Amino acid sequence: xxxxxxxxxxxxxxxxxxxxxxxxxxxxxxxxxxxxxxxxxxxxxxxxxxxxxxxxxxxxxxxxxxxxxxxxxxxxxxxxxxxxxxxxxxxxxxxxxxxxxxxxxxxxxxxxxxxxxxxxxxxxxxxxxxxxxxxxxxxxxxxxxxxxxxxxxxxxxxxxxxxxxxxxxxxxxxxxxxxxxxxxxxxxxxxxxxxxxxxxxxxxxxxxxxxxxxxxxxxxxxxxxxxxxxxxxxxxxxxxxxxxxxxxxxxxxxxxxxxxxxxxxxxxxxxxxxxxxxxxxxxxxxxxxxxxxxxxxxxxxxxxxxxxxxxxxxxxxxxxxxxxxxxxxxxxxxxxxxxxxxxxxxxxxxxxxxxxxxxxxxxxxxxxxxxxxxxxxxxxxxxxxxxxxxxxxxxxxxxxxxxxxxxxxxxxxxxxxxxxxxxxxxxxxxxxxxxxxxxxx
Numbered sequence: 001x002x003x004x005x006x007x008x009x010x011x012x013x014x015x016x017x018x019x020x021x022x023x024x025x026x027x028x029x030x031x032x033x034x035x036x037x038x039x040x041x042x043x044x045x046x047x048x049x050x051x052x053x054x055x056x057x058x059x060x061x062x063x064x065x066x067x068x069x070x071x072x073x074x075x076x077x078x079x080x081x082x083x084x085x086x087x088x089x090x091x092x093x094x095x096x097x098x099x100x101x102x103x104x105x106x107x108x109x110x111x112x113x114x115x116x117x118x119x120x121x122x123x124x125x126x127x128x129x130x131x132x133x134x135x136x137x138x139x140x141x142x143x144x145x146x147x148x149x150x151x152x153x154x155x156x157x158x159x160x161x162x163x164x165x166x167x168x169x170x171x172x173x174x175x176x177x178x179x180x181x182x183x184x185x186x187x188x189x190x191x192x193x194x195x196x197x198x199x200x201x202x203x204x205x206x207x208x209x210x211x212x213x214x215x216x217x218x219x220x221x222x223x224x225x226x227x228x229x230x231x232x233x234x235x236x237x238x239x240x241x242x243x244x245x246x247x248x249x250x251x252x253x254x255x256x257x258x259x260x261x262x263x264x265x266x267x268x269x270x271x272x273x274x275x276x277x278x279x280x281x282x283x284x285x286x287x288x289x290x291x292x293x294x295x296x297x298x299x300x301x302x303x304x305x306x307x308x309x310x311x312x313x314x315x316x317x318x319x320x321x322x323x324x325x326x327x328x329x330x331x332x333x334x335x336x337x338x339x340x341x342x343x344x345x346x347x348x349x350x351x352x353x354x355x356x357x358x359x360x361x362x363x364x365x366x367x368x369x370x371x372x373x374x375x376x377x378x379x380x381x382x383x384x385x386x387x388x389x390x391x392x393x394x395x396x397x398x399x400x401x402x403x404x405x406x407x408x409x410x411x412x413x414x415x416x417x418x419x420x421x422x423x424x425x426x427x428x429x430x431x432x433x434x435x436x437x438x439x440x441x
Contacts, residue, residue: 130143278424290320341413
């Protein structure tokens with residue numbers, strides 16, 4: 001894998017070769033080392049590494065973008081020439097504000113060596129631990145264990161030259177029985193903190209304890225949401241309204257609400273790309289410093305993330321959240337966090353007279369972004385809680401629910417957090433959550 005300084009050198013070469021008035025090079029390099037398993041057998045082991053160069057060239061307000069994964073001298077030259085030729089034939093982009101100059105970015109040291117070096121044999125040994133648990137309990141294990149380093153660099157003709165690396169280790173396990181299933185996941189920057197056997201135990205326990213699920217009527221229930229379910233809710237909030245483009249276009253639930261209460265006062269959500277344990281990127285895809293942004297503080301809408309284009313339209317400053325050009329999505333929060341509370345999972349369950357424990361949501365889709373309404377299904381471990389105890393597995397339910405309404409009814413917040421669905425979140429106890437339908441499984 002190319003080092004950070006090597007990626008910066010590729011960017012500088014692109015800038016030097018460009019005939020455009022302004023040139024930007026975004027270079028990404030990464031590897032995906034993957035072991036997949038199904039029916040208690042490893043059936044695939046692959047390793048893939050690639051690098052990508054994205055060149056944005058501009059003549060005044062005429063902007064062109066081209067990409068390549070050929071980082072040779074000739075490959076870079078062809079990419080630069082393509083971007084410039086595209087730019088020459090474009091209509092002027094009135095939103096293009098030129099390329100930024102350099103600004104100081106935070107230095108973040110992220111542990112990635114052990115994760116990047118984790119071998120196929122080590123992944124296989126970890127998967128063997130999961131399979132031993134499945135075979136012990138008469139279950140079938142399905143899932144994957146992936147590891148790999150990632151590096152990003154941004155260089156432009158105004159002097160920007162920044163790079164950052166990190167690594168990810170990700171395990172997902174689904175245990176399947178005759179009438180039930182259970183799922184557990186773990187995502188971490190340091191593979192040393194990934195305990196495959198413990199992940200397998202969590203998934204197996206859910207599958208065993210939810211066997212022969214009962215049917216219940218749809219309706220409003222108190223729910224205890226594990227982190228994977230909470231990550232789904234918070235992630236969809238990011239898509240529906242924490243980005244500056246949706247905000248300035250009036251498509252965000254935050255539009256016209258800054259300074260107003262939008263959910264419970266015990267809810268604080270922010271974006272922070274500087275946490276070394278949460279896959280840090282201290283700059284955006286224009287090389288601008290990424291700032292911590294308070295989105296919802298104590299239930300009050302405080303702000304959204306911006307790039308230079310949306311910041312200008314909103315009359316504010318960029319928060320360093322530009323996405324790769326041409327940026328159809330606009331600025332996006334990539335490091336969402338929900339502040340933890342003081343409760344344990346056991347305390348949340350014990351305090352529930354009648355409700356449901358939800359492991360995760362599946363096939364979630366947006367219904368109405370301004371009302372933050374989404375729909376989806378429970379999956380892989382849904383349990384009935386009665387008198388403070390888990391009793392039986394429950395057949396899966398379809399939900400239709402406003403995320404902000406759910407976050408207005410949070411009664412307890414977990415004290416620990418983990419990465420789930422790309423967000424860093426705790427578990428939650430929600431006093432009322434609407435289920436609109438049932439399933440046969």
